[in-house]
Amino acid sequence: AQSVTQPDIHITVSEGASLELRCNYSYGATPYLFWYVQSPGQGLQLLLKYFSGDTLVQGIKGFEAEFKRSQSSFNLRKPSVHWSDAAEYFCAVGALSSNTGKLIFGQGTTLQVKP
């Protein structure tokens, strides 16, 4: 079955500390992968995406993610977290070959930032 798992429902880090949010997927086709961020009461904003090529991708707001095919993972990282990064983060996977563009989303990870 196709699925996306974000093992951490809630994470708290101190401002200035590094961050890693985990994402594991199970997908039959060649995947393309996304991380989205959602601030309270807002819609989803794309942080970064991986389609092919370099497995380390850079996104907005200083985020990066690394695609590891052997581990079926696409973890999101940031070297130094800012208070404004407090939000909910969603990992999503789709099929590059699909013409429907359907995505499967993880359950989300809520990030809290301590001053």
Place this chain on the structure above:
Amino acid sequence: NAGVTQTPKFQVLKTGQSMTLQCAQDMNHNSMYWYRQDPGMGLRLIYYSASEGTTDKGEVPNGYNVSRLNKREFSLRLESAAPSQTSVYFCASHVHGDTQYFGPGTRLTVL
């Protein structure tokens, strides 16, 4: 460009009432989607339209209907609302090879 717009932003219904959520995109995207978001469950696909004139069920279609009115507009209808449909509803659009773009959401409460 406005991107993806949704109306209304908030709605309160009584059980059994009907309503239609509207979505429009101005990016000339072929595909459009309706999701619901519930705490701890991420986004679940209700219906999608891969192209104008086609619609297909997603993961949780029961209790909903959709209409792809034209390339720009994709509406979601609740014929007889139930408390289990209390949720935040997101519309999204997509063009092949790119990401999905999301609207701001509609917060629906069914009493």
